[in-house]
Amino acid sequence: MSKQLPEIKSVSVIAKTRIFEVQSVDLRFSNGEERTYERLTPQRRSSVMVVPIYQVQLILVKEYAVGPERYELTFPKGIVDSGEDPALSANRELQEEIGFGAKTIEPLRSLYSGPSHMYGLMHLFVAQDLYPSQLEGDEPEPLDIIYYPLNKIDELLADPNFAETRNLSALFLLREYLNAKN
């Protein structure tokens, strides 16, 4: 049995920059308590993350992240263009970021991440049957491409530096997928 959702009494935009928009949300909980919460405006466009498999290896990329101010080992990812099918976005990002297209793209899970005051859906795919194909992206510099053996996934999962929850969730879900296939 689910609790009755709080009533949203009003929502207003209180700050807006080029990429962030903050809303103030007045809520009344079912017990009568009232609170004003802030949140990032829920994203209208979803994103994709793709785990590419090439022969017996994973392909990862190293990309600069301005939050932690460092290069991070992650998977190709990006925003779904307006009206674009997420599987097509996944294939486009692959071609932009690692120079491969995929003949086989399968959905693994639709995930979201981060604190409860933000929301954006990220569609996770596994890409296989890769062929060379390069598309121009908007990255400021070419990404370093890392090949990682599939039979060492457990080591990467146990690495305390591999600590970003989208990447970690993606790799755990990939292991489940591979185990189910074998």
Place this chain on the structure above:
Amino acid sequence: MSKQLPEIKSVSVIAKTRIFEVQSVDLRFSNGEERTYERLTPQRRSSVMVVPIYQVQLILVKEYAVGPERYELTFPKGIVDSGEDPALSANRELQEEIGFGAKTIEPLRSLYSGPSHMYGLMHLFVAQDLYPSQLEGDEPEPLDIIYYPLNKIDELLADPNFAETRNLSALFLLREYLNAKN
């Protein structure tokens, strides 16, 4: 071999609300490309998430998340108070959110989550040897408390609705921890 980090030429606060602060960051990449990125100001205070085990069950909570506007199945969590040891924060949050203290608190991993334009560290713990103890928290309403059998973790991991990457990472890491113990 790691690429040289981009030079951060300037950082300025461009928006500020009660809980959000947005910075604009001027960067020069090592290839000479210049970009202006935005980010949420990296968090000075870290957070904790705790997976409590009571006999042969996990304890989860249902908490309202204003981003997706729904109640979510998650684990007790909260912010580390200034100067507080994260393991103590974990034990405090347990007492505030589920009415149990823990005699045994072990670190599982320090995680972070979300897009590359934000950063906050979250310390993940497993809590065992629970005893009843209630502390007053700042929740607008009591949280629903859900007991979930340890031997059904695989089912929860496979549930497409269990899709928030911090929760998913926490549960996968707990399964690794339990498998290593047995």
